[in-house]
Amino acid sequence: MTALPPSPQTSPGRPAGPALRILIGTDTYPPDVNGAAYFTHRLAVGLAERGHDVHVVCASADGPPHVERAEGVTLHRLRSSRVVPHSPMRVAVPLGVDGHLSRLITRLAPHAVHSQSHFTISRAVIRRARAAGVPVVLTNHFMPENLFAHAHIPPRLQAVSARLAWRDMMRVGLQADHVTTPTERAARLLREQGFARPVEVLSCGIDLERFRPRGQERAAARVRLGLPERDTIVFVGRLDEEKRIDELIRALREVLRHRDVQLALVGTGQREKELRALAQEIGVAGRVHFLGFVPDEELPLAYVAADLFAIGGIAELQSIATLEAMSTGLPVVAADAMALPHLVRPGRNGHLYPPGDVATLARHLLDVLESPSRRAEMGAASREIVLQHDQRRSLDRFEELYARIRPRRSGTSPHGAAPLTRVPLRRDNGMAA
Numbered sequence: 001m002t003a004l005p006p007s008p009q010t011s012p013g014r015p016a017g018p019a020l021r022i023l024i025g026t027d028t029y030p031p032d033v034n035g036a037a038y039f040t041h042r043l044a045v046g047l048a049e050r051g052h053d054v055h056v057v058c059a060s061a062d063g064p065p066h067v068e069r070a071e072g073v074t075l076h077r078l079r080s081s082r083v084v085p086h087s088p089m090r091v092a093v094p095l096g097v098d099g100h101l102s103r104l105i106t107r108l109a110p111h112a113v114h115s116q117s118h119f120t121i122s123r124a125v126i127r128r129a130r131a132a133g134v135p136v137v138l139t140n141h142f143m144p145e146n147l148f149a150h151a152h153i154p155p156r157l158q159a160v161s162a163r164l165a166w167r168d169m170m171r172v173g174l175q176a177d178h179v180t181t182p183t184e185r186a187a188r189l190l191r192e193q194g195f196a197r198p199v200e201v202l203s204c205g206i207d208l209e210r211f212r213p214r215g216q217e218r219a220a221a222r223v224r225l226g227l228p229e230r231d232t233i234v235f236v237g238r239l240d241e242e243k244r245i246d247e248l249i250r251a252l253r254e255v256l257r258h259r260d261v262q263l264a265l266v267g268t269g270q271r272e273k274e275l276r277a278l279a280q281e282i283g284v285a286g287r288v289h290f291l292g293f294v295p296d297e298e299l300p301l302a303y304v305a306a307d308l309f310a311i312g313g314i315a316e317l318q319s320i321a322t323l324e325a326m327s328t329g330l331p332v333v334a335a336d337a338m339a340l341p342h343l344v345r346p347g348r349n350g351h352l353y354p355p356g357d358v359a360t361l362a363r364h365l366l367d368v369l370e371s372p373s374r375r376a377e378m379g380a381a382s383r384e385i386v387l388q389h390d391q392r393r394s395l396d397r398f399e400e401l402y403a404r405i406r407p408r409r410s411g412t413s414p415h416g417a418a419p420l421t422r423v424p425l426r427r428d429n430g431m432a433a
Helices: 036-047 097-108 120-132 143-150 153-172 185-192 213-226 247-254 272-281 296-304 320-327 360-369 372-389 391-404
Strands: 021-025 053-059 068-069 073-080 078-083 088-091 113-117 136-139 178-181 231-234 261-266 288-292 306-309 332-335 350-353
Touching: 021 036, 021 097, 021 120, 036 073, 036 320, 036 350, 036 391, 053 088, 053 097, 053 120, 053 320, 073 097, 088 231, 097 120, 113 120, 113 178, 113 391, 120 136, 120 372, 153 247, 178 185, 213 272, 231 247, 231 296, 247 261, 247 272, 247 360, 261 296, 261 372, 272 288, 296 320, 296 391, 306 320, 306 360, 320 332, 320 372, 350 360, 360 372
Parallel strands: 021 053, 021 113, 053 073, 113 136, 136 178, 231 261, 231 306, 261 288, 306 332, 332 350
Antiparallel strands: 068 073, 078 088
């Protein structure tokens, strides 16, 4: 098997000021596979690399509660259970969460709390931080469509469920001192749902060194992933309903009438069995490769092995996978939905197609694949466009927020105690004497 050289690691970046202690509350964290989990992980690790004392409170990956140290981050794993039987997703058991978080916040006295959603852990950490007078940043990754399949909500109830879910999110979001979201489209969505307070648009960011153009290594990457040597379209993400992967498979049948091409699907999900059956039914099973879960350290190879990236998702608030593909220098063909038009400039770095329009999707895929020179130009444009999403910029801004944000109104610490006293930190994460 041909070996690839390791990717260089992103430099820790410029420290924005004194070391801070940050508590991140999240309801999804690796090994969960989704954009919010990836963002939270990269944020936590990136802050730790800059010398901050970072703590993450999240659900246990296997059930029992415990504390562990990983990549410079302290993980406080809460007791969890599965969302539904046989689902890979786990949620924190609500019983005792408030008391545990009160004690944790009192002990840590963080400079800021950063919540990543409005569910069990995230809303509890906001509530307890407010009571303790700790400033709260909330980043919204929420879209009801991303939950429908996991919660098994029937189509006839989805509109009502979405309204109720948004109303719940608004109540929690209004408790935060500062709210961010990845794209202007995501911010506009919050305003459309009635969120009247300011929302800062702050990209999830991308590691431009880890995901970088390596066209000369494409053949080796295909060997590593077990892919034949032919033009390759790649999708990376969950194989779930809102991702519309069936459209990519149906479009592949039309593309194969003109070119020898294959589709590589990186990820797992609830629709994998259906998608395999669809590929078999329409006669393209030999050209659709289900690569399953690819470990994070090998993920860049999935993009290096490809000639273009395609995504049909209709509920993307930013799409970290699209950022990774663009950073690797791939053209993108994407659904004209939610935040994807913020990343794709039609005719410059790819194309947009109306969701559900498989014929137009196939035509755009062919347009990119049939001209190697055009493909290279579009890939270079993708890399140029994505430079504004450098994760070092995002980390700089979050550091500023944590250092400068103040609670909108004074709070008292849990159980009526005096306001929290924060212990100064050194840049090596050690407590000052």
